[in-house]
Amino acid sequence: MHHPHFTFxxxxxxxxxxxxAGHKADEIRWHGTASELTERAARPDAxxxxxxxxELRLPRPLMSLLQNLACFRHDSxxxxxxxxxWRVLYENPHLLADPADPDIANALSMxxxxxxxxxxxxxxVRFREIRAGEEPAYFAWFEPQQEILEPGAKFFVKRFPNxxxxxxxxxxxxxxxxxxxxxxxxxxxxxxxxEDAQExxxxxYYHSICNVARIxxxxxxxxxxxxxxRNLPEATEIAGLMKEGHAKFAARxxxxxxxxxxxxxxxxxxxxxxxxPAEGVHTCRACDIWKNATQAVEGEGPPxxxxxxxxxxxxxxEDLQGRPFVGPAGQVLNEALTAAxxxxxxxxxxxxxxxxxxxxxxxxxxxxxxxxxxxxxxxxWLQGExxxxxxxxxxxxxxxxxxxxxxxxMSIEAARQMDLTHSAGARILATYHPAAxxxxxxxRASLLRAALVEDLKRAxxxxx
Numbered sequence: 001m002h003h004p005h006f007t008f009x010x011x012x013x014x015x016x017x018x019x020x021a022g023h024k025a026d027e028i029r030w031h032g033t034a035s036e037l038t039e040r041a042a043r044p045d046a047x048x049x050x051x052x053x054x055e056l057r058l059p060r061p062l063m064s065l066l067q068n069l070a071c072f073r074h075d076s077x078x079x080x081x082x083x084x085x086w087r088v089l090y091e092n093p094h095l096l097a098d099p100a101d102p103d104i105a106n107a108l109s110m111x112x113x114x115x116x117x118x119x120x121x122x123x124x125v126r127f128r129e130i131r132a133g134e135e136p137a138y139f140a141w142f143e144p145q146q147e148i149l150e151p152g153a154k155f156f157v158k159r160f161p162n163x164x165x166x167x168x169x170x171x172x173x174x175x176x177x178x179x180x181x182x183x184x185x186x187x188x189x190x191x192x193x194x195e196d197a198q199e200x201x202x203x204x205y206y207h208s209i210c211n212v213a214r215i216x217x218x219x220x221x222x223x224x225x226x227x228x229x230r231n232l233p234e235a236t237e238i239a240g241l242m243k244e245g246h247a248k249f250a251a252r253x254x255x256x257x258x259x260x261x262x263x264x265x266x267x268x269x270x271x272x273x274x275x276x277p278a279e280g281v282h283t284c285r286a287c288d289i290w291k292n293a294t295q296a297v298e299g300e301g302p303p304x305x306x307x308x309x310x311x312x313x314x315x316x317x318e319d320l321q322g323r324p325f326v327g328p329a330g331q332v333l334n335e336a337l338t339a340a341x342x343x344x345x346x347x348x349x350x351x352x353x354x355x356x357x358x359x360x361x362x363x364x365x366x367x368x369x370x371x372x373x374x375x376x377x378x379x380x381w382l383q384g385e386x387x388x389x390x391x392x393x394x395x396x397x398x399x400x401x402x403x404x405x406x407x408x409x410m411s412i413e414a415a416r417q418m419d420l421t422h423s424a425g426a427r428i429l430a431t432y433h434p435a436a437x438x439x440x441x442x443x444r445a446s447l448l449r450a451a452l453v454e455d456l457k458r459a460x461x462x463x464x
Contacts, residue, residue, distance in 0.1 A: 006078070008070035015082050019056055022090065025083035026363075030075065061096055062088055065111055071147045072110040074294050079363070080107060109320045113294075114146050121152035124228045125167060137164040141231055145282075145295050145322075147171055150183060157181055227282040281354050287377045289355040289370065294319045299350025299385050306463040307347040308391040308426070309333075310382065311433060312400040316365050319356035324349050325434075332434035333397075336449065340456035350385055352404035353378045367435075375404050386424050393459045394426045398433030416455065427462055431455035 018028055058066075066085065069077050084103055088095050098104055127138035138160075144152070153167055153174035160176070167174045168186055175182045281296045290296070297314040300323060317327030325333050337344050352375055358365040370378075382404055386394070396402040396415070403409050405428055406420055415430035422428050437448045 008067050011070060011078055011081060012066075015085065016056060018082070019085060019089060023086075025079060025086055028079075028082065030078045030082075056089065058085065058088065059093075059096070065096070065107060067151075068111045068114045069107060071114045071117075071151065072294075073146045074110075076365070077110065080110075083363075106320075109317070113320060113322070114148060117144050117146040118148045118152045118155075120144070120225075120228065121148060122155050124232060125156070126232060127165060135164065137166070140165070140167045142167055142169050143227070143231065144169055144171075145227065149174055153181060153183075225282075281381050284354070284378075284381070287374045289353065289357045289374060292358065293355035295322050296354045297322055297324055297351065297356070298354065299324060299348055301348030301350075302346065303389065305346065305348040305389060306392040307342070307459055308386070308389060308394045309347060309349045309397060310394060310401040310405060311349070311351045311397045313351050313353035313367075313370055314356040315367060315435075316356065316358070319358075319365075324351055328438055329434040332437050332449070336434065336452045336456055339453045340460060342456060342460050348385075348389055348391065350382065352382055352401045354381055370400065372403065372409075375400060379404055383424075386422065386426065390424070391426050392463045394422055394428050395456065395459050396428055396430045398436065401433075402428075402430045416451070429455055429459045429462075 062085065066081050069081050080103065084095070084107060087103070092098075095101060095104060099108060121142060121144055125140045125142050127140045130137050130139050149167070149169050149172055153176075156165065156167065156174075157176055162178060163176075164178055165176050170186060172186055173184050175184060281298060284290060284296065293314075297318050301308075311325060311329075314324065315327045315329060318324055318330075324330075334344060337347075353370045355378075356365075357368045357370050357374070359368045360366075394405060396405050399409065399412060402412070402415055405422055412430050412432055418430075420428035420430065432448045432452050434452065437445045437452065440448055
């Protein structure tokens with residue numbers, strides 16, 4: 001549930017009386033608006049018979065962590081923040097030193113996501129010049145993945161103290177008038193201006209300094225995710241630069257440089273992956289799964305990969321980190337890949353559904369299987385990856401992935417014995433999802449793990 005204007009300060013004021021009274025996290029329901037929660041905290045019935053603490057002293061590292069967690073775009077943050085604070089006050093003052101603790105591990109993962117997004121804001125905000133009376137001013141539109149406008153904007157006060165500027169986001173806007181920094185609702189930030197002369201100059205400069213021979217699409221998208229491209233003026237130059245680089249390589253090949261020709265073919269294969277869609281998977285709203293997910297999770301791997309692995313959907317950890325197969329199932333998959341003699345960095349891994357579908361179970365977010373309709377809706381993104389990558393073999397990890405790839409529902413036991421082909425021409429091999437191994441008893445898990453390794457070996461052999 002969204003809490004209007006619920007900030008770290010609001011949370012602290014709301015949580016303080018409950019913490020002082022010793023209320024545990026499971027005694028509090030974080031539902032309602034910010035004002036309703038604050039009012040509830042002030043009621044006499046919020047008191048406890050436990051001894052009160054008139055003054056709550058929190059370690060500075062915990063305060064810093066809590067401020068970052070408050071920026072994480074998911075309502076589970078408020079409960080986690082309270083539980084961490086209570087545990088430090090009443091249970092273990094050295095809790096932050098235990099990274100193996102589930103709450104600490106979750107908090108640190110969220111903290112990294114927030115810090116990473118602040119870094120992206122510092123790197124990818126682009127100002128356009130506007131007129132404010134006789135004095136020029138500057139406007140930037142930025143779409144952060146977390147709610148980091150306030151901590152992120154402070155950097156620009158130090159960087160551009162003598163300019164008037166506005167940074168607007170879907171959550172609100174930061175306004176600097178050369179004396180004070182204010183935060184307002186997005187509708188009060190003003191209209192987004194068209195490109196200016198400096199932007200044209202910037203694109204020209206970017207084009208002139210870019211070394212096309214060194215463009216690595218995979219590395220570039222890792223450092224500059226597509227989520228930010230539509231607001232980066234230089235992003236419009238990338239596809240043209242790639243084509244220009246390919247043309248230069250091809251011209252050199254015509255003069256007999258075989259090594260350069262090989263490099264050019266590799267670059268040509270990479271080129272298809274570099275495009276700037278008007279709408280990307282991070283803005284997809286075709287079904288309702290996105291509403292409760294932290295972010296879309298795209299596939300990852302080299303554009304030259306011959307082997308593609310397709311799972312069902314992101315899990316809890318994938319949803320937080322924005323990468324496929326990094327949670328418990330990912331650990332099982334990594335072990336199976338190693339046993340099969342496959343380097344993960346040499347293959348492409350993705351999911352049939354790009355957002356995490358889950359249901360609450362106590363304090364946990366439990367995986368919920370996407371429906372056939374949701375898999376079908378999300379298939380446009382998977383097919384786009386296949387068309388771009390052109391893999392030789394696709395491994396379907398589980399029945400949902402198999403349905404997305406082949407359009408039919410069947411058991412993995414039956415599909416493992418069949419010769420299946422994707423409409424794009426790739427060979428499809430079906431095998432068990434690593435999560436099935438985690439759910440099985442010891443004997444069954446051993447059999448499934450052996451089958452997974454065997455199928456991965458076979459897929460690798462078919463790629464050679």
